[in-house]
Amino acid sequence: MSDKEIKSLEAIFEARIARDEKIEPKDWMPEKYRKTHIRQISQHAHSEIVGMLPEGNWISRAPSLRRKAALLAKVQDEAGHGLYLYAACETLGVSRDELYDQLHSGKAKYSSIFNYPTVTWADMGAIGWLVDGAAIINQVPLCNTSFGPYARAMVRVCKEESFHQRQGFEIMLKLCNGTPEQKEMAQDALNRWWWPSLMMLGPTDAESIHTEQSMKWKLKRKTNDELRQQFIDQTVPQADLLGITVPDPDLKWNEETGHYDFGEINWDEFWQVVKGHGPCNKKRMKDRVNAWENGAWVRDAAMAYAEKNEKRKLKEAI
Numbered sequence: 672m673s674d675k676e677i678k679s680l681e682a683i684f685e686a687r688i689a690r691d692e693k694i695e696p697k698d699w700m701p702e703k704y705r706k707t708h709i710r711q712i713s714q715h716a717h718s719e720i721v722g723m724l725p726e727g728n729w730i731s732r733a734p735s736l737r738r739k740a741a742l743l744a745k746v747q748d749e750a751g752h753g754l755y756l757y758a759a760c761e762t763l764g765v766s767r768d769e770l771y772d773q774l775h776s777g778k779a780k781y782s783s784i785f786n787y788p789t790v791t792w793a794d795m796g797a798i799g800w801l802v803d804g805a806a807i808i809n810q811v812p813l814c815n816t817s818f819g820p821y822a823r824a825m826v827r828v829c830k831e832e833s834f835h836q837r838q839g840f841e842i843m844l845k846l847c848n849g850t851p852e853q854k855e856m857a858q859d860a861l862n863r864w865w866w867p868s869l870m871m872l873g874p875t876d877a878e879s880i881h882t883e884q885s886m887k888w889k890l891k892r893k894t895n896d897e898l899r900q901q902f903i904d905q906t907v908p909q910a911d912l913l914g915i916t917v918p919d920p921d922l923k924w925n926e927e928t929g930h931y932d933f934g935e936i937n938w939d940e941f942w943q944v945v946k947g948h949g950p951c952n953k954k955r956m957k958d959r960v961n962a963w964e965n966g967a968w969v970r971d972a973a974m975a976y977a978e979k980n981e982k983r984k985l986k987e988a989i
């Protein structure tokens with residue numbers, strides 16, 4: 672294709688973005704648009720899959736049958752989110768095997784938040800309330816993202832995230848209305864998950880290398896800092912309602928801006944975790960690779976069953 676032809680396709684593409692039209696997999700798109708979508712959607716898919724691991728730790732330890740059923744359903748939803756997202760990513764011409772290879776070899780990133788340990792039951796509450804709460808704030812704008820398969824996947828994901836957030840908040844509410852020890856457990860979980868939840872929304876806009884271009888392409892509809900402020904503004908009153916304290920001495924309502932001011936985030940810690948040196952990075956990858964390898968017989972059996980069925984159908988058709 673000549674440079675002139677590419678320029679004209681680019682102009683048509685930009686005009687479609689400006690009109691808020693959805694870009695579909697078979698439409699022409701700039702190579703950089705395709706690559707940046709593969710990057711973000713696959714990181715998102717990996718986060719869902721790795722995100723199952725810290726919670727999986729508590730399925731066999733949940734304090735009641737009701738809690739166990741809800742947690743099990745939540746973790747299954749996360750597997751489903753991973754699958755929608757991998758499928759959306761595959762429409763951009765990358766194979767599932769390649770994506771898994773990138774995750775298992777440590778080449779691909781996944782959300783920093785899942786490299787922290789889940790040491791008490793209250794962590795299940797804090798993850799649902801804070802981590803899924805931050806995820807909803809990040810993902811609701813993505814329902815309106817420019818790439819069709821990603822936007823459509825997000826609509827369903829957000830509906831399920833909303834249930835996840837509520838089940839987490841309800842765990843926290845129960846603990847906060849329980850014994851002093853239970854309330855202390857909830858406070859301890861908030862202390863440990865607050866700052867990593869703020870980091871989850873990505874580096875500051877000044878440090879974010881992809882935001883500017885992704886906003887232009889309407890891949891991202893809000894910047895990292897906008898999402899973080901929205902999360903803080905929404906969550907602090909919920910902590911007040913629970914009667915526990917956000918671990919930030921600089922947190923203060925600002926009448927003038929109509930937002931909370933907040934303290935300095937430890938970005939060194941964030942980058943350490945992103946680079947693989949968080950408290951659980953190695954364990955998460957080991958568990959994920961083991962789960963993949965130990966599941967090989969299930970995949971082989973499913974393939975053998977599908978082939979057998981295919982042959983039977985062919986035989987019947989003859």
Ligand code: BYC
Binds near residue numbers: 720870
């Ligand atoms: N962790 O230029 P930036 C869930 C990387 S799962 C690790 O701002 P971007 C759930 C970033 O990739 C929810 N890495 O990037 C599941 C980039 O590196 P590369 C997961 C991070 O993409 C189970 C570099 O830093 N949500 O909710 O414009 C149980 C510079 O950053 C992180 C999504 O994936 C991080 N936190 O903005 C419970 C949502 N932040 O790629 C819950 C979709 C940044 O150049 N993703 N990096 O090597 C997004 O919205 C955006 O990708 C982000 C980052 C806002 C996360």
